Amino acid sequence: MSNTILEIKNLRTEFLMPNKRHLVAVRDSSLHVDAGEIVGIVGESGCGKSITAYSVLRIVPEPGRITAGEILFRGEDLLGKGPEELREIRGKEITLICQDPLSSLNPVYDIFWHFNEIFTAHGVQKSHAEKIEQIVGLLGTVGIVQPERKLHQYPHQFSGGMRQRVVIAMAMLLQPKLIIADEPTTALDVTTQRAIFDLLGGLRDKLGISMIVISHDLYLIAEQCDRMYVMYGGEIMESGRASDVFNHPLHPYSAGLMDSIPSLSFHQEHLNGIKGEFSSVFEENPKGCCFAGRCDRVGEECLLTRPEMREIEEGRFVRCLKA
Ligand SMILES: Nc1ncnc2c1ncn2[C@@H]1O[C@H](COP(=O)(O)OP(=O)(O)OP(=O)(O)O)[C@@H](O)[C@H]1O
Ligand SMILES: [Mg+2]
Structure with a gap:
């Protein structure tokens, strides 16, 4: 038995648009998460990161559909589960943290109410005192000082970073096996972003x-x-150890992405970016590489052959004919 918690195999999620065209948001994508692992997903806006996450939770918005693949959570295919089973898994086994903490918090209720709702939704039987003890403990774990005094405060009484901490505590309440954090720090200032990342890392470690x-x-x-x-364009182009991918990207797209980070240590005349923009989401079965139109290493074969994911060295995968 492997220690893989989540395994996505060849996922395809598409939107059937009113003009009858299919927008393929996620195409033939495979990824896995092992026990105790933190896995990152990066890529430019619209590349399919959120739809991948929503596919796992089976909350892809209409008119979206998962049309191929498997999503194995602790060995069981989530695509075969009914609404009741999914409701149990969501919020209990797998929880989602979104970009905007306010979208998970109701302004007219205090913090205790939000936690209690989760207990109620999942039929957790506990005394009031037990609930308070657990919630206060969790709020302390996510770095909220004097948590017992915060329990009956309202979301607007917290700063953005503190609200996101409350949401993280809510995501942890029922001791999930997997937390999916979709841009958990985008709405926050730089220092708070790092603090939230440190918090998530600490929770994994602890x-x-x-x-x-x-x-x-x-x-x-x-x-x-x-x-x-x-x-990129709904496909996974590269994967590997985070530091390896960051320091030695193999795919021309990853290389461009890393190159477009503004350097803090050197004076830069201009920001490097990747030329052009993505255009082939409506192609149901594209012939060549979906990055070919923007790639500076493009060759004739790239326009004709769709690259498969290849393992270049152990644990290091790339979808590029040239890599
Ligand atoms: N409700 C929807 N209806 C139609 N198309 C959608 C819908 N939601 C997402 N898409 C399309 O699916 C593709 C993937 O979107 P997704 O939200 O996963 O991108 P993302 O990588 O999360 O981007 P961002 O970094 O901006 O959050 C995009 O082309 C997007 O336009
Ligand atoms: Mg997104």
Whole structure:
């Protein structure tokens, strides 16, 4: 028995648009998360990071559909589960933390109410005193000082960073096996971003919770994650140990992405970016590489043959004919 918590195999998630065209948001994507691992997903806006996360939780918005693949959570295929079973898994076994903590908090209720809702939704029987003790403990764990005094405060009485800590504590309440954090720090200032990443890393170290962290911040992903996946146009282009992918990207797209990070230590005349923009989401079965149109290493074969994911060295995968 492997220690893999989540295994996504050849996932395809598409939107059937009103014009009858299919927008393929996630294409033939495979990824896995081992027990106690933090896995990062990076890639430019619209590349399919959130839809990958929503596919795992089976909350892809209409008119989206998962049309191929398997999502194995602790060995069981989530795609075969009914609504009741999924409701049990969501919020209990797998929890989601979103970009905007306010979207998870109801302004008219205090902090205790939010935790109590989760207990109620999952039929947890505990005395009031037991609940208070557990919630206060958790709020302390996520770095909220004097948690017993915060229990009956309202979301607007907290700063953005503190709200995100409350949301992280809520995500941990039922001791999930996997937390998916979709840009958990985007709405926060730089110092708070790092503090939240440190908190997530600490929770993994202390409690062994596995995590998927989606972020635009390549530095933080490289620093805090064990492995990372680079997505482009709905496909996973590269994966490997986070520091390896960050320092020695193999795919021309990853290389461009890493190169577009503004350097703090050197004076830079201009920011390097990747030319052009992604255009082939509507191609149901593209012939060549989906990055070919923007790639500076493109060859004739790249326009004709769709690259498969290849293992270049142990644990290091790339979807590129030229790598
Ligand atoms: N409700 C929807 N209806 C139609 N298309 C959608 C819908 N939600 C997402 N998409 C499309 O799916 C693709 C992937 O979107 P997704 O939200 O996963 O991107 P992302 O990588 O999370 O981007 P960002 O970094 O901006 O959050 C995009 O082309 C997007 O336009
Ligand atoms: Mg997103």
